[in-house]
Structures are given as C-alpha cells and as structure tokens.
Amino acid sequence: MTSGVTTRTTAGEPTRPHRDDRLDRPIAAGSGDRPVRLTGGDVLRLGMLGIRTRRIRAALSALGISIGIATMIIVTGIPASSRQDLMDQLAELGTNMLRAQAVADQKPPVQLPPESAAMAARIGPVTKASAVANTHAVVRRTDRIDAFDSSGLTVLASRSDLLDAINGHVRAGRFLDSSTEGFPTVVLGYIAAGRLGINRLPAGGEPPMVYIGEQWFTVIGILDPMPLSPDIERSVLVGWEAARTELRFDGRPTVVYVQAEEQAIEDVRAVLAATLNPQLPGLVQVSRPSDALAAKRATEQTFSGLFLGLAGVALLVGGIGVANTMVISVLERRREIGLRRALGASRGHIRWQFLTESVLLSALGGLAGTVLGVLATVGYAVSQGWPTVIPPGSVAGGVGGAVLVGVAAGVYPSIRASRLTPTEALAAP
Template identity: 70%
Template sequence: MGAAPGRLDRPARLAPSDVLRLGLLGVRIRRLRAALSALGISIGIATLVLVTGIPASGQQALNDELSALGTNLLRGVPQPGQDPPVVLPDAADRMAARIGPVTASSQVANTHQLVHRSDLTDPHDGLGLTVLAAGDGLLPVVGGRVRAGKFLDASTDRLPTAVLGHDAASRLGVTGLAPGRQAPQIIVGTQWFTVVGILDPLPLAPDLDRSVLVGWEAAKRNLAFDGHPTVVYVKAREDAIEAVSSVLTATLNPQLPGLVQVSRPSDALAAKRATDSAFSSLFLGLASVALLVGGIGVANTMYISVLERRREIGLRRALGANRGQIRGQFLTESVVLSLLGGAAGTVIGVLATAGYALYEGWRPVVPLTVLGAGVGGAVVIGVVAGVYPSVRAARLTPTEALASA
C-alpha cells in the first residue's frame, strides 16, 4: 500500500526515550569532556553543600550552647510581700503542663526547715541552706545532672531521703557517695534523712545549689509541709515562649493572676534568634553564588560543544532531524551532565561537611533543603544553561552547519 499523501515529508517523531538516548550519546562518546563538565557543576554543588552545611553545623553547636542557658525556661513564683501570702495550687505544675507549647514542668516548695549534719551541731544554725520539697521530674526541667548517687524518684518520694545541691553538699561535709558503703545521714527539722544523691552545679537554677531536696510526700509526712509550691519551673517551645509567659500567671493562679511573677525568657533567646536570622541570610547568599558559578560553567561547556559539533548538527539536519529534535538533544545532554555533577557534588559536599564538623567536635548538620537543592538545583541549572546553546544549535541550517565545520 502507498504512503498517505504528505506523510513522506514529515520527519520521524522521536519518543522521549529516543531523545534521552541521543542526549546520552554525546556523554558516552566524549567521556573526558563529559567528566570535566560534570566536575565543574559538581564543584559548584559541593561548594553549595559545604558553604551551607558547615555554617549550619556551627550554628547548631552555637544554638546548643545558647539553649543550655535556659532560652526555653520560665520560672513562676508568688508575688512577695503580700498579706496574707500568695499561695499557689498544689497541682500548679500539672496545670502549667496543660498549656499546649509546654514540654515539661516541675515545682519545688520551701519547707521552712533547718538542716544539720548531726545532732551535735547548733540546732539554730541551718548553714544558710534551704530545705525544698521537690517533684520527681525537676532535674530535666532545670537542666541538672547528678554527680553521685541518684535523684528523687517514685520509689523514694515517700521515704526520708534527700538529694544535696552542690553547695549544700560542701557545707554539710558530704563529699561523695561510695557504692557499697552506708549512705551519710543528715537531720532535717527533727528527722533523720538519708542522702541518696549529690548534684552538679545548676547554672539555670543557682538557688538549688544551696538547697536540700526531699520528696514531696516525704515532706508532707515528716516536715509538716502544706503541699503548696513556692516555685514552678516550666519548659516550652522556644518559638512560643512569649505566648506561654503571657498565660502562665493566669494558669498558676486563676483567681489572682496579678499576684504571680513569671521570669522573662533568657536574654540568650534574643541572641539565638538573631543568630538564626544572620545565618539564614548567609546561607542564601553563599548558595546563590555557588549555583551561579556552576550554571556559568555548564552554559560555557554546552556553548563550546555546539561550536565543536556543527558537523554533527549539519548531518542530522540533512538526514531529516528538525529543530525541535536538535534542541531536545542538546538540552537533554545539558541536563544529564548537570544531574551527574549535582549528584556527585552533593555526596562530596556531605562527606566533606561531616568530616569538618566531626573534626571541630560539632554535630554534623546538612539541611534537607540543601540536599534537595543540590540535585534539583543541578537540573534547573542544566535546563537554564542549556537553553541558549540548544536553541543556537537548532537554528543552524544543514548547509550553514556543514560549511562552517
């Protein structure tokens, strides 16, 4: 059967797989050129990852140090000097925990008892120490650590046991707790208490360094404690710390919220937010420069490739390839080169960032957006950088391409 009229003059339509194969053809035949072209974009993408990953790791290390200063810690206390004294509910910490952004809360209460090393010391000399009833979850809220022994827990809450702050242990002459030996005992009020733990210094709550901490229920049983807290500690998400602070007074004392004082967030929070903003601007600037350099490299490579391959373009046009097919071939080749270089550069950048961060003692951090930008940005670069060379190649007529080859 004869071909339909007009069908012989139409160039064969290429499937996407054929266009991809033609684009890969130039990469396979000119391997050294392809490797050098991919190397250019990989250096640009590796630089992108490095100049964002290393500052991000340093920023994370700085943020960790600033967070240790209590940027997300609030402290609620009754307004002093009131008659009668302001009393907080006995479940104040649990009431604060119901606030959405709050991540942890605990409380302490002054038992107004004196503490002595033994019954032979002056009964009126409390060594300037405070005896506090403490909740089981106090230590993680104030960022404390146990130097020796253990902290109060559910198993010791009702027992006459005590944990000493750093300064309190020094003043009471309790230098350590030896495993397997009898634990030292102290007198709180008129009761003997067994020391089960000693704390490291607490920068976020220095008043606890001069305190003797006893279980909440043990204080009620042995020290005539009324169960009302005098300090409530609250940890919340940093992005909502001001919102939590604004509602914490009404939460701790719904009837008289004006008679509760809430400490302001640490000044370190403002410094941390300023640091985040500065680093974000730095990331954007460095990433833009790295991508621009990589894009220029790919565009230059593809433009030179068009000039050197005019004979190939002319032959393909003479054999029936239309302009769209020529554009697709060179554009695909540009994207493939950029994609290979982007993948390689991303891997190199991540490895280099991790190595440098570990050398500095930081926790390696590479934002996921940067990893996506490494490969995705390479594809975009390939498209943008390949548009003009591919259009220029498609505009060449067969006679012009063969005559100038």
C-alpha cells in the same frame, strides 16, 4: 534498498517503507521532505550522543557541577548539624522553661494552692510541670554548728519529677523517687554540696549526712550545675512526704516550674498566673522566657541567611562551568551540526539536542554531587559527635538546581548551534 535517502516513486510503482539514518526509525514512504517530529526518546538519545562520544570531557564537566552541588550540601549540612548540636545544648539549659512564684513581701503572704503543679500541667502546650517549696528549715554539716548558720542554703521540699521539669542531671548518686521521698534523705545542689564540703559520694561505706532542723538526713545524690536554675544549685532538696513528716511542711508550693512547647512559650506565660491563682493573678510572678531562647532564635535566623548565600554561590559556579563546556562543544561540533542540517534536521532539532545534553550533563553532575555531599556531611558530623542533619531543601535543590542550571547554561549554546546554516557549519575548519 534505500537508507538515509528519500526515494521518489513513479506512478504504478509499489511504495516501500525506508529508514531515516538521522533518527534510526522508519518513516512512511511518500512523506517527501516533511519535517520529522522528535519523540521524547529521540531527544534523549540525541542529548546522550555528545556525552557518549566525549566521555572524558563529559566526566570533567559533570565533575565541575558535582563539586558545586556537593559544596552546597556540605556548606548547608555541616553548619546545620553544628547548629542542631548548639540548639540541643541550649535546650538542655531550659530555654522553654518558666518559673512562677507568689509575689514576696505581701501582707498577708500569698500562697499557691497545693495542686499548683497539676493545674499548670493542664495548660495545653505545657509538657512538664513540677514544684518546690521552702520549708524554712536550716541545714548544717553537723549538730555542733550554730543553729542559725545556714551558710546561705535553702532547704526545699521537692517533687520527684523536678529534674525532668528543669532539665537537671545527677552528678553522683541518685535523685529522690517514690522509694526515698518519704524517708530522711536529701539531694544537694551543686553549690550547696561545695559549701557543705560534700563533693563526692563514697562508692562503698557510710554515706555522708547533714543536720536539718533536729533530724539527721542521709545524702543520696549531688546535682550537676544548672545555670538557668541558680536557686536549685544553692538548695538542699528533701522529699515532699519527708518534708511533711520531719519538717512540718504544710504542702503548699512556693515555686512552680513549667516546660512548654517552645513556639508557645509566650502564650503559656500569659495564662500561667491566672491558672495558678484565678482570684489574684496579679500576685503571681512569672519569669520571662530565658535569654538563651532569644539567642537560639537569633542563631537560627543567622544560619538560615548564611545557608542561602553559600548555596547560591555554589550553584552559580557550577552553572558557569556547564555553560562554558556547552559553548566549546558547539564550536567543536560545527561539522556535525552542518551534516545534520544538510540531512534535514531543523533548527528546533538542533536546539533540543544541545539543550537536552546540557540538562543531562548537569543532572548527572547534580546526582553525583548530592551523594558526595551527603556522605561528606555524615562523615564529618559523626567525627564531631554531632547529630547528622541534612536539610531536605539542600538535597532537593542539589538535583533540581542542577537541572535548572543545565537549562540556563544550555539556552545560549543551543540557540547558537541552531543558527548555523549547513554551508557555514560544513565549511568550518
């Protein structure tokens, strides 16, 4: 039997295959001292050798890089979730909304066509469009108040889809719809409700009423504050058809509200005036995008730079830990390296062994850190009531970055190990 030793055969002796204990696989007899090629499985088993035999140290080393990767995901995931919550709040304000109206103080007055909202809706990036019109009527709390005392409030004819176009919300009651817009009913803006002394709607009993023109109107709803639509806050909204029949409204809108895809908001603004009034586009005034949109974009850029810096620091800390572990491992395993070299392992074999061990150690730590970071981010975001956002780049970078860190951290220790001669390594204390 021959095991781990190369046998020489004499002439006429039959040759028998033997095994090389260094790799635990057969080598053809008569191969002599020819170098052995390592397969992928061989390299993987050699790399796992140090991890299996030094489990506590391997676990602690993997823990170091897993903490680094988990930190990277947490410091990107939690701010990303917070940023998404902020972006949602800014979007609710109407950062993608435009407001178009005819230029005032023109002789004769400029009027928008009755189908203005439908014309605006045909612009490609536009997602929602609606309109209101000034009825020039006066609203009073009772018919005993001076007919010219409007309290600074405007009576607007409103489309039933107005709230969707301006991101408005009803605080109490309900908004105008197809079942009420033809009847003498109104919805009060937040400031208008305060000035009229109607701050709530009774759950039961008689609803409050206001006097508009020469007609009583029933209040069916009160709106929430809308900082980006102050004109609606100070208005009393009447259904489009009710304004026609009760207030002799001519059906021509005075203001058109448009929502568009955020990235195309400037393009929509450029063509909106010509769409609403092709003959005289210069007489249509279109608001510029909200300052909240500029703040939103600046916030996105600031957060992106912060993410990149924090992720780089986390990976650097993890890489230093792995490199330190691998250098110590080479120092402690010099006898093992010398024995393998004495048995015929080449310098390349030694380099691949320690480099693979470094990569496996980092990859295991990266996987554990990724799972830990994702769970921590989800838990914190849920506890804060934020939408959970895990940047895909962080997850991919968690594992991919760990592998790259393992390669970088293992290069020097693997080269150092391969340069040890058998006599130097075996003579080490």
